[in-house]
Amino acid sequence: MNRIDNKKFSGEPGKEVQVQKIFSEIAPRYDLLNHLLSVNIDKIWRKKAIHSLEWRENSSGRYLDSCAGTFDLGLELVKQDAFSGVVVSSDFALPMLKQGLNKITTNIFPVCGDALMMPFPSGSFDGAMVGFGIRNLADLGTGFRELARVLRPGSRLVILEFSVPRNWILRKCYHFYFHNILPVVGRILSGHAWAYTYLPESVKDFPDPQKISKKLLNAGFKEVTWRFLTGGVVTVHVAVR
Numbered sequence: 437m438n439r440i441d442n443k444k445f446s447g448e449p450g451k452e453v454q455v456q457k458i459f460s461e462i463a464p465r466y467d468l469l470n471h472l473l474s475v476n477i478d479k480i481w482r483k484k485a486i487h488s489l490e491w492r493e494n495s496s497g498r499y500l501d502s503c504a505g506t507f508d509l510g511l512e513l514v515k516q517d518a519f520s521g522v523v524v525s526s527d528f529a530l531p532m533l534k535q536g537l538n539k540i541t542t543n544i545f546p547v548c549g550d551a552l553m554m555p556f557p558s559g560s561f562d563g564a565m566v567g568f569g570i571r572n573l574a575d576l577g578t579g580f581r582e583l584a585r586v587l588r589p590g591s592r593l594v595i596l597e598f599s600v601p602r603n604w605i606l607r608k609c610y611h612f613y614f615h616n617i618l619p620v621v622g623r624i625l626s627g628h629a630w631a632y633t634y635l636p637e638s639v640k641d642f643p644d645p646q647k648i649s650k651k652l653l654n655a656g657f658k659e660v661t662w663r664f665l666t667g668g669v670v671t672v673h674v675a676v677r
């Protein structure tokens with residue numbers, strides 16, 4: 437098999453294995469492609485996500501970056517002047533973590549672990565963030581329950597994830613880009629035959645923000661809100677534990 441069938445694998449261990457394999461294989465080119473394919477807008481999305489975390493309420497706290505990849509979201513937090521806490525950056529694809537090691541500072545702690553079974557005690561964190569990771573989880577409900585478990589009551593979760601724009605002109609451009617340009621550029625630059633075909637497919641099959649919010653509420657979160665960035669290309673979800 438050389439493609440992830442999202443529907444087929446949803447909720448099954450097979451998706452985990454395939455996702456871990458994809459990210460392990462594209463790790464050397466991940467950062468380059470990330471910034472190139474998003475024309476650097478991903479940096480603005482990350483800044484906005486960190487702002488929504490309201491970390492200033494606990495600037496010396498312990499924060500989790502789940503599905504951290506090469507650390508970019510956690511780095512956005514630790515580089516804030518007033519931040520004096522730590523970020524634990526967790527991912528199950530070791531090559532992604534290794535690839536980002538040269539970027540990190542002493543207040544980022546990499547951990548290789550599965551977001552569906554996190555190696556942390558309950559109530560360990562004062563806040564958590566997930567950047568472009570939840571779409572890849574084999575079981576969203578389990579992932580959200582794990583996030584709820586490791587967060588202390590009253591702390592915040594911020595999720596940054598692709599979504600589908602509402603405006604039909606933007607949606608047409610988005611689909612054209614996602615299905616025609618991104619897979620080709622991704623294939624040429626990453627050298628990976630199908631990883632960048634998986635991205636648009638995984639977004640297409642992913643639940644909309646209303647459904648995500650419902651799942652967050654069911655997992656034990658409250659005050660669940662979301663807002664669109666760049667016309668809905670990306671959504672920032674915020675929830676309180």
Ligand SMILES: C[S@@+](CC[C@H](N)C(=O)[O-])C[C@H]1O[C@@H](n2cnc3c(N)ncnc32)[C@H](O)[C@@H]1O
Pocket residue numbers: 452455456459460470502503504505506507508509526527528529532549550551552566567568569572573574
């Ligand atoms: C698209 S990358 C995002 C990386 C980073 N957060 C960013 O903003 O660039 C998705 C990451 O989620 C990780 N991931 C997917 N499912 C996971 C799971 N069940 N447990 C831990 N990491 C997971 C992948 O290994 C990959 O590094």
